[in-house]
Amino acid sequence: MRVLVTRRWPHVVERTLRERFDVVLNETDVPLGQADLADAMRDFDVLAPTVSDRIDAEVIAAADRCRLIANYGVGFDHIDIAAASAKGIAVTNTPGVLTDATADLALTLMLMTARRAGEGERELRVGRWTGWRPTHMIGSGLKGKVLGVVGMGRIGMATARRARMGFGMDIIYHSRSAKREAEALDAKFCADLHSLLAKSDFVSLHVPGGRHTKNLIDAAAIRAMKPGSYLINTARGAVLDHAALAQALASGHLAGAGLDVYPDEPHVPPELLGLENLVMLPHLGSATAEAREAMGRRALANIDAFAKGEPLPDPVT
Template sequence: MCVAKLRILVTRRWPEAVEQELAEDYDVTFNESDKPLDQSTLASAMNEYDVLCPTVSDRIDADVIAGGDRVKLLANYGVGFDHIALEAARAKGIAVTNTPGVLTDATADLTMTLLLMATRRGGEGEREVRAGQWTGWRPTHLLGSSLHGKVLGLVGFGRIAQATACRARAFGMKIAYYGRHPADSKCACDLDAHFYPDLHALLRAADMVSLHVPGGTQTRHMIDAAAIKAMREGAYLVNTARGEVVDHEALADALTGGHLAGAGLDVYPEEPKVPERLLALPNVVLLPHLGSATRETREAMGRKVIANIHAWATGQNLPDAVS
C-alpha cells in the first residue's frame, strides 16, 4: 500500500499546523463545516477511507463500524475512547489508537481553574459585573472558600489526577485519592497523598472532590445520589473527566438543597447539550469542554494521531494502541 495514497477523513478541524503536516503525506479530507458528522455519513466513510480520525463528538458505534470494510484504523484525536465500540472494531480487524500524555498539564490546569472558580464564586461574580448589578465592595459579598488546608479528594489517580495534586499542593491543600489500588509509593509520598480503598470513605474525607476516571459502563453514575450524600455538607465537586460519571439530577438536587456549596463542570453526558437544571443554578460553573484547549496541547494531540497513522501505514507497532 502506498502511504501517500492512503485516504484519511478528519471528522473535526484541527489546528492548522497539524492539518498541514497530515496533508503533506496523505490524501486527507477535512470537515470544512466543523460540525459533527451524522451517523450515516460516518458509516459511509467506513467504505470510502482507509483511516478515520474521530473525536469525542463522534459516536463510532457498531452500526457505523458495520457501514463498510475499508477503514482499518480509527486514529482517535483524544485520550478517551468510550465513544468507540471497541469490540465491534476488534471483530472487523480495525485498530484503534488515542493520544495519551500530551493533555495532562492542560487538563490539570483547567481542573484547578474550575476549583478556584467554584470555591471563590468566580462565575457568579463575573455574571454580576456583566449584568451591571455590582454595587461595589462590601465585607459579606460573594464569600467563598479558601483552598489552603482543605482536603482535595481525587477519584482516580492517573496522570491528570497526579498533575492536579501537584498544583493543589502549591495552594496548601491536603491530598487524598481513591483508585483500584494504591499508587506508586514514591509518587504518593512526594504528594503526601492518602489512599482510600473505598469511594464513599474518600468522599466523606474530602472538602473538594475532583473526578479523574474514564467514561464507560463501569463508571456511569459513579457519582450518584448515594455518593453525593456521602460527601461533606458544603463540599465542592469538579468534573473534567466524562459527563456520564455524574448523575446530574442528583447533583442538581444537592446544589439546590444546599448539601453541596458548588460545582465546576467541563463535561456533560450528551454534549453539547447541558442538563437544563444546571443552567439555572448560580452555584455551578459550566465550561464547554475546554480541558485540553490550549494551542500547544491540541497541536501535540494532532501529532500523536499522525505518529499513530505513520506507524500503522508502515507496518510498525502502534505507539498508542488501545485495541
C-alpha cells in the same frame, strides 16, 4: 492511503497530514451524522474522529475499507471498542499530551467555584454589583483543605501535585490501587470511595468513561459527600448523575460545583442552567494551543505507523 479527519485540527498538523496522505477534511467543522461516518468506513483507510463523533457498532459494521480509527483525544468511550476489535479495526488514542492542560483546568474550576467567580462575573455584567462590602459573596480558601482525587492516573496526579505544591492542600485519593508516586505528595489512599467523599472539602473526578464508571458519582455518592463541599468534573459527563448534582446544589448540601463535561454534548442538562453555585465550561480541558497541536501530532504518529506497517504507538485495541 485515504484519511478522513472528522473535525478541523490545528493548521500545522493538517498541513503535515496533507503532505503525507490523501486527506479529506471536514471543511464546515460541523459534526458528521451517523450515515456520513458509516460511508467513511467504506471509503477511507483511516478514520480520525474526535469525542464529538459517535462511532457505534452500526457505523463500524459498515467498514469495508477502514482498518484504523485514529482517535484525536485520550478518551475513547464514544467508540465501540468491542465492535472495532471484532471487525479487525485497530483503535488508537493520544495519551499523555493533554495532562497539564486538563489539570490546569481542574484547578481553574476549583478556584472559580471556591471563590464564586462565575457568580461574581454574572453580577457585574448585568449591573447588579453595588460595591465592595465585608459580607459580599464570601467563598472558601484552598490552603489546608482536603482534596479528594477520584482516579489517580496522569491527570489526577498532575491535579493533586498542583493542589499540594501550589495551594497547600491535603490530598487523599481513590483508585484501583495505591500509587507509589503519590507518596511524594503525602497523599493518602482511600480504598472506599464513599469514605473519601465524606472526608473531602473538594472532590475532583479523573476516571475514564465507559460502562464501569457510568454514574460512579450517583445520588448515594453525592449524599455521602461532606456538607458544604465542592465537586469538580473534568473527566467524562457520564461519570456523574446530573439530576442528583442539581438537587444537592439547590438544597445547599454542596456549596458549589464546576463542570467541563456533560453526558450528551453539546446539550447541557436543563436542570443545571439556573444554578448560581455551578460553574460550567464548554469542554475546554485540552483547549490550549500546545495541547491541541500535540494531540494532532500523536494521532499523526499513529497514522504514520499504520501506513508503514509498524507497531502502533498508542493502541487501544
